[in-house]
Amino acid sequence: MQKQTLNVTGMSCGHCQASVEGALKGLDGVSAVEVDLNSGKVEVTYDESKVSLENMKEAVEDQGYDVA
Amino acid sequence: MQKQTLNVTGMSCGHCQASVEGALKGLDGVSAVEVDLNSGKVEVTYDESKVSLENMKEAVEDQGYDVA
Numbered sequence: 328m329q330k331q332t333l334n335v336t337g338m339s340c341g342h343c344q345a346s347v348e349g350a351l352k353g354l355d356g357v358s359a360v361e362v363d364l365n366s367g368k369v370e371v372t373y374d375e376s377k378v379s380l381e382n383m384k385e386a387v388e389d390q391g392y393d394v395a
Numbered sequence: 396m397q398k399q400t401l402n403v404t405g406m407s408c409g410h411c412q413a414s415v416e417g418a419l420k421g422l423d424g425v426s427a428v429e430v431d432l433n434s435g436k437v438e439v440t441y442d443e444s445k446v447s448l449e450n451m452k453e454a455v456e457d458q459g460y461d462v463a
Contacts, residue, residue, distance in 0.1 A: 342410030391409075 328358065331380060333369045334395040335387055338362070343392070350386040354378050396426065399448060401437040402463040403455055406430070411460070418454040422446050 338344055344362045347369060351360045356377025361370045371383055384394045406412055412430045415437060419428045424445025429438045439451055452462045 339407040340411055342414065343408055346410065 328372055329375045330370060330372050331383075333371060333383065333387065335362075335367045335369050335392050336395060337392040338364055338367060340364075346390045347387055347392060350390050351383060354382060354386055357383070396440055397443045398438060398440050399451075401439060401451065401455065403430075403435045403437050403460050404463060405460040406432055406435060408432075414458045415455055415460060418458050419451060422450060422454055425451070 335347060338347060341364070344364050348360050348362055351357050351369070351371055354373075356374040357371060358374070359370075359372035363369075369387070373383070387394050403415060406415060409432070412432050416428050416430055419425050419437070419439055422441075424442040425439060426442065427438075427440035431437075437455070441451070455462050
């Protein structure tokens, strides 16, 4: 298991937070997601043999947010 | 048919807009809803024999927004 913090910009409310959480949790290999809405920091716990950082960035970007 | 503009505060993004629109469109008697996210103005077209302004305010407030 690996932990990585993504810096996500554009999340403005609880709905945004839920969208990002849902997209990441929907990826096979992601076991936990913690979003801090104010800072935009999203901590993801994942199995690096199943999912890549690139997969996670794409999932967030597909929801309409940017990953720095 | 009647038209009324509600002043809704707290909508911060497209998800918020969708929540408010969905809640109002879900009311029997509401035929059209137009949300301006920037101003918070929500124009509702409705049949006043089926739905009251009070019903509409409650629907918006139930989504977590305030109606001025």
